Amino acid sequence: MTVTNTGSAPLEVRISEQKRTSDGGHETADLPWLTLTGAAATGTVTLAAGKSTTVTATADNAGVEPGVLVGDVLVASNAGKGETQLKPVRLATSAYWKGVDVGGSGHVGADGFVWSPDQELGRRPWGYVGGKARATKADIAGTKEDALFRTQRTGDTFSYVSRNAPAGTYRIGLDFAEIEKVKAGKRAFDVLVDGKPVLHDHDVQATVGALTADMNTVTVEHAGVDLKIELLREKGEDAPILNALRVQEDPRL
Known part of the structure; x- marks a missing residue:
């Protein structure tokens, strides 16, 4: 001051x-x-x-x-x-925070936030279950963090699990970018946190278009133990995608 x-x-x-x-x-x-x-x-x-x-x-x-x-x-x-x-x-x-460079090898944002390399859950404290990684070399509009949005995970159904995440109110960042040629209405999917829907019929192409960052934040109450984020394919639709994930307990809420 x-x-x-x-x-x-x-x-x-x-x-x-x-x-x-x-x-x-x-x-x-x-x-x-x-x-x-x-x-x-x-x-x-x-x-x-x-x-x-x-x-x-x-x-x-x-x-x-x-x-x-x-x-x-x-x-x-x-x-x-x-x-x-x-x-x-x-x-x-915060009692818990984790940023994931989904499908990628790690990223440090312009704001200094560290996005960890993607990893399979296995016996680790956090990671993905299912899906496969893919990437593009194209520029991504709507963000300065192109590298973060060039990689993603996709699959009929896949999830990210944070084991023993403390109880509290969480802000969860769900970031997407459509890096394939998909028409609007062909990739609509649901996202659930702890079994409860937070995004329904989410269509990235219809929302922002191709090769453009689509950033979403949801707020959830977590009762403790494992926190699970699931992406579910809807019947007749292409598989869901996720490019970046941010999970943070927010004591201000």
Whole structure:
């Protein structure tokens, strides 16, 4: 955050971490998951007219239990009206997350998210059951992550299983791209999570067209134990497809 003195008199600024108290108030604290870096975070800074100071807030969830941590950053000054401001800070730590480069060898997204190489379940903690991988070299519209959408898994019926996924509310990303020449209405399929339908008669070609990213997010309640995502072929239709899978427990929900 950056504080600028827009007035004509010198401005004194101090920025500090605050924890929330049980009575709804705040008190100065050293939050172990939050670090403030900058001159105003270590002492009072005096700004001349037109000058600014910047403090960077960095959150780190290393060693943090899954859930949501909340705190505030206090901006204190001698500005008179509005001399103190509280800026809320939240850190959400997921109990489970996994991204899969379906049919591929792994991918790191532009946002730094790591998509693991596809793998068969076997005795592993997660993986696919059934289906076969295929790929294209064509460009994929509607995304900057072409490599992620060039590979896919297909089959009459196939699934992905995450063993012993903790109970909670999950956001599941189901990403598709039609890399074959298929007419609209010829590949419509269902997706089930823990036996419950989340996408019905989904037709990628009809939705976005060929060689185009079709990104979907569904929210489900998972009771615990194995989380299973199934893709089912409908009678008379071509086999379902999946290009990328993202499974994340979201403590904010």
